[in-house]
Amino acid sequence: MCGIIGYIGSQDAYPILIQGLRRLEYRGYDSAGVALARQDGSLAVYKARGKVDNLETVASARDTSGNAGIAHTRWATHGEPNDTNAHPHTSQSGRIAIVHNGTIENYAVLREALAQHGFTFKSETDTEVLAQLIEYVQNENHCDLVEAVREALLQVEGAYAIVVTEQGRPDRLIAARKSSPLVIGVGDDETFLASDATPIVGFTDQVVYLKDNELAIIERGKPLQIKSLDTDEPSDIDIQPLKMSVAQLEKGGYDAFMLKEIFEQPSTLLDCLRGRITDDCSRVVLSGVVENAERFLQAHRIVIVACGTSWHAALIGKRVIQELCKIPVEVEYASEFRYGNPMIGKNDIVIAISQSGETADTLAAIQLAREKGAWVYGICNVVGASIPRNTDSGTYIHVGPEIGVASTKAFTGQVTVLTLLALCAGQIRGTVSREKVREVAQALMKMPETIKEVLKLDGPIRQLSRMFTYAHNFLYLGRGYNYPTALEGALKLKEISYIHAEGYPAAEMKHGPIALIDREMPTVIIAPNDSLYDKIVSNVEQVKSRGGSVIAIVNPGNDKMERLADCCLEVPEVPECLTPIVSSIPLQLLAYYIAVNKGKDVDRPRNLAKSVTVE
Numbered sequence: 213m214c215g216i217i218g219y220i221g222s223q224d225a226y227p228i229l230i231q232g233l234r235r236l237e238y239r240g241y242d243s244a245g246v247a248l249a250r251q252d253g254s255l256a257v258y259k260a261r262g263k264v265d266n267l268e269t270v271a272s273a274r275d276t277s278g279n280a281g282i283a284h285t286r287w288a289t290h291g292e293p294n295d296t297n298a299h300p301h302t303s304q305s306g307r308i309a310i311v312h313n314g315t316i317e318n319y320a321v322l323r324e325a326l327a328q329h330g331f332t333f334k335s336e337t338d339t340e341v342l343a344q345l346i347e348y349v350q351n352e353n354h355c356d357l358v359e360a361v362r363e364a365l366l367q368v369e370g371a372y373a374i375v376v377t378e379q380g381r382p383d384r385l386i387a388a389r390k391s392s393p394l395v396i397g398v399g400d401d402e403t404f405l406a407s408d409a410t411p412i413v414g415f416t417d418q419v420v421y422l423k424d425n426e427l428a429i430i431e432r433g434k435p436l437q438i439k440s441l442d443t444d445e446p447s448d449i450d451i452q453p454l455k456m457s458v459a460q461l462e463k464g465g466y467d468a469f470m471l472k473e474i475f476e477q478p479s480t481l482l483d484c485l486r487g488r489i490t491d492d493c494s495r496v497v498l499s500g501v502v503e504n505a506e507r508f509l510q511a512h513r514i515v516i517v518a519c520g521t522s523w524h525a526a527l528i529g530k531r532v533i534q535e536l537c538k539i540p541v542e543v544e545y546a547s548e549f550r551y552g553n554p555m556i557g558k559n560d561i562v563i564a565i566s567q568s569g570e571t572a573d574t575l576a577a578i579q580l581a582r583e584k585g586a587w588v589y590g591i592c593n594v595v596g597a598s599i600p601r602n603t604d605s606g607t608y609i610h611v612g613p614e615i616g617v618a619s620t621k622a623f624t625g626q627v628t629v630l631t632l633l634a635l636c637a638g639q640i641r642g643t644v645s646r647e648k649v650r651e652v653a654q655a656l657m658k659m660p661e662t663i664k665e666v667l668k669l670d671g672p673i674r675q676l677s678r679m680f681t682y683a684h685n686f687l688y689l690g691r692g693y694n695y696p697t698a699l700e701g702a703l704k705l706k707e708i709s710y711i712h713a714e715g716y717p718a719a720e721m722k723h724g725p726i727a728l729i730d731r732e733m734p735t736v737i738i739a740p741n742d743s744l745y746d747k748i749v750s751n752v753e754q755v756k757s758r759g760g761s762v763i764a765i766v767n768p769g770n771d772k773m774e775r776l777a778d779c780c781l782e783v784p785e786v787p788e789c790l791t792p793i794v795s796s797i798p799l800q801l802l803a804y805y806i807a808v809n810k811g812k813d814v815d816r817p818r819n820l821a822k823s824v825t826v827e
């Protein structure tokens with residue numbers, strides 16, 4: 213989950229690379245580096261531990277000329293975050309420089325073999341081994357760098373997206389990918405390469421998504437070449453339009469991308485719903501489902517695989533699909549699924565949920581499901597990402613780029629699409645009434661306005677958050693549709709404030725967790741006016757009777773809870789299956805403000821990255 217970028221063209225490369233790193237920094241920020249290919253044929257490499265600001269401090273005091281270069285922002289997989297392990301890595305002679313996103317699984321064997329041939333290593337990284345291997349192959353075969361890169365990669369096991377430059381060739385960059393993403397931006401006499409499209413936005417809207425096992429050769433004044441790594445034969449070049457604006461990538465006046473993305477949810481849900489519900493709310497039309505109606509009619513079971521927040525959305529999807537489609541649904545962590553020898557076959561539909569569309573565990577789960585004969589449906593946010601290109605069909609959530617590491621608008625988008633899928637498949641299977649479709653569809657169409665109401669809690673939640681800045685533990689409780697909401701609220705808090713937080717089914721309290729309750733342990737309870745309201749009221753009584761403080765997410769007319777809880781945050785009443793959407797937003801705001809109160813870097817929390825493209 214690092215970010216890599218390359219540029220070659222008529223402009224100075226350095227400012228473009230630095231800006232690109234800033235846009236990729238959400239993918240990892242343990243260290244950063246740049247290699248510039250100067251017109252005199254020399255390579256200048258600058259690296260620094262920490263964020264891109266540190267790199268800029270180091271490099272701006274040096275010569276940053278050159279019209280070509282590569283750069284990298286790192287999330288450490290091999291070797292601790294320091295200058296030595298920072299990318300770009302160079303070969304023994306210093307002639308070749310490389311940036312890499314991924315994990316080379318057989319790097320230790322390769323390193324040992326290279327050491328036998330006299331190679332020494334400065335860093336602990338797998339990437340330096342690849343740089344040395346490329347040099348070794350070139351020296352042994354007396355071949356051009358393109359051939360050396362290809363031959364070296366054929367010896368590599370694992371995942372990579374790389375960009376390579378060399379001394380004496382400021383007119384050429386070489387790139388390749390396997391399992392890690394790489395996008396090529398094709399401009400006028402200039403070419404951009406990046407882990408995703410964000411650094412390219414504003415420079416060109418023509419992009420090529422490099423496919424697995426492809427190698428690209430970018431030479432000034434020559435057309436882009438793409439070849440198969442395996443056969444060395446030319447590949448088709450599929451140039452696609454890039455539909456992303458610079459405004460979408462900027463904070464738009466908000467203090468953090470996360471806050472911007474929380475407040476974007478009224479409009480992002482509108483985008484997510486657009487064209488998918490008929491004007492009279494009588495029907496839901498999700499093209500991926502309608503075009504594969506037979507699949508949804510015949511399926512014996514649905515298995516949903518995902519990670520993190522997407523897994524929480526999956527748990528909600530399980531409930532709404534079972535309720536509306538009367539089909540058994542199982543939910544698996546993608547990482548557990550891929551190693552669990554799942555009993556999956558041709559009568560199963562596997563749904564893979566991923567905001568980034570690049571999560572390695574989810575991608576691997578998809579590949580395993582397909583090998584076992586299942587039909588795979590993707591629910592993703594990033595158009596053209598690896599997961600949408602490896603599924604049989606799917607739906608984009610269309611909530612726009614999500615930059616904040618903590619997922620917010622993607623979560624509500626995922627839950628919305630899962631509800632649309634359940635309604636659409638339920639219509640096809642004849643298991644959902646027209647009244648139910650209308651009830652939920654109308655509530656969804658009103659959802660943007662509903663969320664605007666919820667966002668009015670911003671001030672009160674900001675105020676409330678001050679009481680909990682120094683809490684060390686939090687408990688989040690919910691039932692039914694809102695047990696996953698409790699899990700999601702806990703994850704939001706822990707991943708940006710570093711406060712330990714646990715989500716639990718409220719009924720489980722008496723089976724252990726209630727021992728945790730005391731005055732130091734705040735409890736957040738999601739308590740909408742649903743079928744389980746009275747049960748959750750008794751859970752609150754249990755917590756209060758042991759001295760715990762309670763924040764309750766409630767609907768209007770919740771007199772009992774008003775009397776019991778220390779603080780009630782009121783959200784509009786919606787159909788039960790939609791309560792996670794409205795209830796999760798106050799929890800996003802609570803986590804955000806507590807983290808801000810604690811002075812944390814909300815958009816780039818420690819140890820994390822936005823897209824987990826390694827195991």
Ligand code: AGP
Binds near residue numbers: 519565568619821
């Ligand atoms: C959510 O806030 C986290 N950033 C993380 O759990 C994330 O949901 C998970 O890594 C899955 O990412 P994906 O949706 O891009 O596959």
